[in-house]
Amino acid sequence: MEMKPGYKRTEVGVIPEDWETFRLGDISEVSAGGTPSRANPSYWNGDIPWVTTSEVDFCTISSATQSITAEGLKNSAAKLFSPSTLLMALYGQGKTRGKVAVLGIEAATNQACAAISLHSTDSHKFLFHYLVGQYESIRSLSNNGNQENLNSSLVRSICVPYPKPREQCAITTALSDMDALLDGLNRLIAKKRAIKQASMQQLLIGQTRLPGFSGEWVTQKLGNDAILKARIGWQGLTTAEYLDDGDYFLVAGTDFLNGRIDWRNCHFVTQHRYSQDPFIQVRPRDVLVTKDGTIGKVALIDAMEKPAALNSGVFVIRPKADKFVPEFFYFLLASKVFEEFLAQLSAGSTINHLYQKDFVGFAYQIPPTTEEQTAIAEVLSDMDDEITALETRRAKTRALKQAMMQELLTGRTRLVAPSANTADKAESQTEGRKANVYFLRSVLAAEIIDQLHDQPTFGHVKFEKMMFLAEHLCQVDTGSTYHRKAAGPYDNRALRSIDSQLQKQQWFEPRKQDGRYQYMPLAKRGGHKPYFERHFSGIGETLEKILSTFKTAKTEQCEIVATLLAAWSDLLREHEAVSDEMIVHEVLHNWHEAKQRIPEDRWLMALGWMREKGLVPKGATLP
Structure with missing residues (x-):
């Protein structure tokens, strides 16, 4: 059969010439989770959602039925995965194998889930729809052992088409609109069924009588x-x-x-x-x-x-x-x-x-008369007819979406006209390759740890303060949410996510030694460098200044500076001018009471030192 002009034959079939193809292993990190020991109650019912394959069902996962603790995460093969991570069921009951979902929350998974952490999260919606459409062919990849299972190697080998970002966005918008329509129909059908059930309960026992009827049943x-x-x-x-x-x-x-x-x-x-x-x-x-x-x-x-x-x-x-x-x-x-x-x-x-x-x-x-029986049956039949009509509409919508997937995900129908102009190329190189913010957070963390891990003062707490200072002074958004804890600005969830990502990439591993956590280099230490140079080249000089300033500083010194910077930034959002006394008052009275262990004059001295070093928030005045 002759190929349409502008198309090419690939491993995934005939696709437009300006589309690329990749294996999942080339554009993502694929790994599986784990299950903490059930024998240890302290590992379970924590604040970390723990997803199993029963929840992987062609959907966005916004909650999990089970949860684990930080200890359970640390003492098992479970890993923490960021939002936008794709999950695929490797095995499970019935039709579970090969189903996919996308994480809408940060969560851990069991070992039956393959987590596909894409280097570019801009593509997760497109690839989710593509993998949904490939469900049956993915199931056929299963190994030929006693049990038909998928594994991480098979998932990495899956080849996927890759349009330019603008076209991916157009495709996912069209398919997401269909999903929203189906979701609305599902909710409407559920509502109509509930109304019918309530009506049956009332009409079929005489609790509610239709107008014009009376008499004992x-x-x-x-x-x-x-x-x-x-x-x-x-x-x-x-x-x-x-x-x-x-x-x-x-x-x-x-x-x-x-x-x-x-x-x-x-x-x-x-x-x-x-x-x-x-x-x-x-x-x-x-x-x-x-x-x-x-x-x-x-x-x-x-x-x-x-x-x-x-x-x-x-x-x-x-x-x-x-x-x-x-x-x-x-x-x-x-x-x-x-x-x-x-x-x-x-x-x-x-x-x-x-x-x-x-x-x-x-x-x-x-009811005593056939007329009333008939009237009740007609009311309920009308409700059935309405539900049947909605179910028919839903089935047609599902069929339409399936047809759209066949057309859009293969490029047979184009929502964006092919173009080779400079703007499209620039969009492909920038927007299309934006890295996952959580992955970038681990890249920044790896650079900090790479420079400071061999210092005797460097551990978990100091690392957290260095991350805070780097993000705020370099004006980098990594998605962290810092809280006013005893040890200063602190985001425990982000810290766990970073530790998990560092181990997954085999860059560093946190290990508890002599009562505190230290970062130990792993086999691929330095593997973050290309990503750092690509995405953080503009902050290299500022970051170097921060790290050299605090390289030998004690943890408490770092805590003082990070806390003052956070309080200072908060006040500047509310006031045009902020005095040192206002900042120290904010720290001592509106932060954690543990801050009061440090004398007021030390806080004031630290503020003067920060002004001298230029370690101040955006909008602050320098001496």
Whole structure:
């Protein structure tokens, strides 16, 4: 087949010539998580969300059902992953393997999740949609052992198309709009179902009466007022007699779908088997109930394309002498009234069969007139019709989104016209390759640690102060949120994330020695340098000045300067002019009470020293 001009054949198929292809391992770090020991309670129920494959379901994960502590993270293979990380289920129950999700929060995962930490987070939405569309082909990559599992190596080998950033953005916007529409439909359907359930509860027990009706409801018993039939033993029908095509449907409990029969799913039987028992030949307005397997499922026959009979697992119910309206009785059996009857039969145990001798004892109340029964059934049927229409619309929307994915994610349909001008190239080189802010935070951290890790005064606390000073004095946003803790500006969550990223990259590892944490070089120490030079070249001189100034300083000196800088910055947001006395008052009275251990004159002296060194926040006046 001749290829369309402007396209090329690649490992992922035919794509536009200006698109690239990469393996996930080339554009991301792929790793798995871990599970802290369940035997140690101190590892669990902390403030770190811990995601399992049951939550990886083509979605954005904004919370987790389980959580672990910092100790659990530290003493296990679990790692902390930043928002925008893609997760893929390596194995799990049923259809779990190959499903993907995107982290909307910072979280750890178990070992069954592959975490795909992209070097450019601008691409995570596009790649998420692409991997969703490749679900079946990804599942086929599974190894051929006793269990069909994926692994990190297989995930790294997955090849993906890579349009320019502007086109990625246009594609993800279009697909995200479809997701928003589907989400709205899901919520509307859930709301309509809840309204219908509440209406059934009120209308089917007489708690609410429709206008124009009155009179006491009457109590009836199924055995007195209905004909109850099923295929009996001597008519034993084997699965070998089930046909894939024919003129006579065979209805089984597995064919029940949303209160009706899914005729497309039915098997067929011969004319002889159909004619064998007229009592189980299905008619319009018959009410059917399953008696084997999942007992108590209910369906109403509203239309038939061909004659149909029942298999041995289904009852058919017909009223005697118009004792009830079948449509009303169908809704009654689909309500809590029948659920409670079945619950009484089971008496807390599991029942696998609904016996006719028990079923005929089902007692219920109904309106005194068929007109009221019909009116109630019509109200509930209208609600069903509305829900069915919404479900049909949702199915069409899903099909439309699937078609859009096929077109947009392969470049067959272009939302952005191909262009080779300078602006597009610049956009590709800058916006398209922006690095993950959390990854960049670890790059900055690695540079600080690389220069200071061999100093006897350097540990976790001093490192945190150096990060704070570097971010604020160099005006770098790394996504950290510092708190007014006893040891000064402190972000424990960011610190854990940095430690995890440093270990993942094999640059440094924090180890507790002689009562404090120190950073030990790992095999790939220095691997951060190319990233630092690319993204932080503009702050190199300022950072060098900060690190040389505090290289041999004690931790408390660093704490004093970082605290003063933070308080000073806070005050400048509210006041045009800030005095040294205002800054020290802010520290001693509005920060942690532990700050009061340091004398006031020492704080004032430190402020003078900071002005001399130029270590002041933006907008502050120098001497």
